[in-house]
Amino acid sequence: MTLDTTLAPAVVDAEVGSSRIDLAVRGLLPQPDGSWAVGEVLVRDGVIVAVTAPHTVPATRTIDAGSSYLVPGMVDAHVHSLSHDGEGIAAATRAAAAGGVTTIVEMPFDLAGPISTVDRFSRKAELAEREAHIDVALLGTALPGGGWRNIEALAAVGAAGFKVSTFHTDTQRFPRVHDGELLDVFSAAADNGMPVCVHAENNDIIKHLIERYRPEGDDPLAHIRSRPEVSETLGVLTVLEIGRAAGAKIHMCHTSLPRSVSLVRSWAEDGMDVTMETCPHYLLLDESDMKEQGTRLKINPPLRTASAREGLWAQIENGMVDVISSDHAPWPVEFKNHRNVFDNHSGAPGVQTIYPLVLAEALRRSPKTFRAAIEAMTINPARRYGLDKRKGAIAPGYDADIVAFDGNAVWKVDLADLQSNAGWSPYEGFEVPGRVTLTLSRGRVVFDGELRSEPGSGSVLAPAHTS
Numbered sequence: 001m002t003l004d005t006t007l008a009p010a011v012v013d014a015e016v017g018s019s020r021i022d023l024a025v026r027g028l029l030p031q032p033d034g035s036w037a038v039g040e041v042l043v044r045d046g047v048i049v050a051v052t053a054p055h056t057v058p059a060t061r062t063i064d065a066g067s068s069y070l071v072p073g074m075v076d077a078h079v080h081s082l083s084h085d086g087e088g089i090a091a092a093t094r095a096a097a098a099g100g101v102t103t104i105v106e107m108p109f110d111l112a113g114p115i116s117t118v119d120r121f122s123r124k125a126e127l128a129e130r131e132a133h134i135d136v137a138l139l140g141t142a143l144p145g146g147g148w149r150n151i152e153a154l155a156a157v158g159a160a161g162f163k164v165s166t167f168h169t170d171t172q173r174f175p176r177v178h179d180g181e182l183l184d185v186f187s188a189a190a191d192n193g194m195p196v197c198v199h200a201e202n203n204d205i206i207k208h209l210i211e212r213y214r215p216e217g218d219d220p221l222a223h224i225r226s227r228p229e230v231s232e233t234l235g236v237l238t239v240l241e242i243g244r245a246a247g248a249k250i251h252m253c254h255t256s257l258p259r260s261v262s263l264v265r266s267w268a269e270d271g272m273d274v275t276m277e278t279c280p281h282y283l284l285l286d287e288s289d290m291k292e293q294g295t296r297l298k299i300n301p302p303l304r305t306a307s308a309r310e311g312l313w314a315q316i317e318n319g320m321v322d323v324i325s326s327d328h329a330p331w332p333v334e335f336k337n338h339r340n341v342f343d344n345h346s347g348a349p350g351v352q353t354i355y356p357l358v359l360a361e362a363l364r365r366s367p368k369t370f371r372a373a374i375e376a377m378t379i380n381p382a383r384r385y386g387l388d389k390r391k392g393a394i395a396p397g398y399d400a401d402i403v404a405f406d407g408n409a410v411w412k413v414d415l416a417d418l419q420s421n422a423g424w425s426p427y428e429g430f431e432v433p434g435r436v437t438l439t440l441s442r443g444r445v446v447f448d449g450e451l452r453s454e455p456g457s458g459s460v461l462a463p464a465h466t467s
Contacts, residue, residue: 027065046442073102073401077381078325095419099352132458186246200235217340258311277323296336330422360434386463
């Protein structure tokens, strides 16, 4: 569903016209016919009150973004701030602000322990309120051995959803939930109207192939061979069928294959409440990059072929991809440079680079792809996690989370500009034909070429799920 922002003075009612307007932000805004035209977003007390033609209502302050596109602040649906204690919520959210991300959905698998109880959830929420530069929604998890019984209590204290995995990474931090208990998890979440996002890979196939290919681990591509396409698609099918049986709201994480997207679309067309996401590393990189960059590009699921990458872009243009998220996993480089690829941690930093890189590539491809990519990084993830009453759109009643994206500015990804503590990026040296030049969070400038936010200026968001 697209929220149109038709530009006409008629949208300004008498109350807006006669009341104080704190801020007007001027730039290119989307039209119902797919074009973009200059307009203004009017803001009062951090909330959008109108979208108008230029110079319709006087404002205390005006920010003129010129020929930049005004797009909603990104809702990054997949961020790991606390998987490594060298990052933290402060670093991840300041990186987010500098990249046009105004809300993150924070994953529950933390180094200190999974967010599986009310006590752990409450302590993490308190930490986020102290440290966050932008707004945060928190997920919980259900541990094997009956953790699904905590879902109702975690939902009651503000969890935006839950995450589980069908692949076993670590007994304490990131365990596999087997198929029988997955049905319990999905059923409990459905009873409470909560979405469950799932790391969907087939455990048996991957564990079997890791044993086979570990002796070849000096070749980074051994990681790809240990996770063939069927290990993802079979994981997706398992989750789809168990989720359908439970009547659950399912979100498929970090989908790397066009076939996986097609499977999700098929179940959705059959009436299941299911969405999926892909990530910038599957859209901007492929297996050839792993040959060049080496073991640090170990990501689960792995990088795929150039053909798979292009297939995902075609599905984005056709509206088949619901969400694009960063899967920000800011492991420091020493966790990524072991000679044997299987000894490395999986994942890559990306919360600061996702919005400008994906928007620039989408704009290069076509106006239709550009609009679809914006929706996949804003209103769609907001809707999946019950945040769409406030986040994900430039429209009256929404938080004034507004980003200026200059499609004419060419820049190069430089580690010196990145706010994450990871100290590396898969995109270092990339020349990007489009840049985030301004980020507003609830009407406050948090980035304008320099970081302007402070720890504690963000808030933990309560979702608005309904059963």
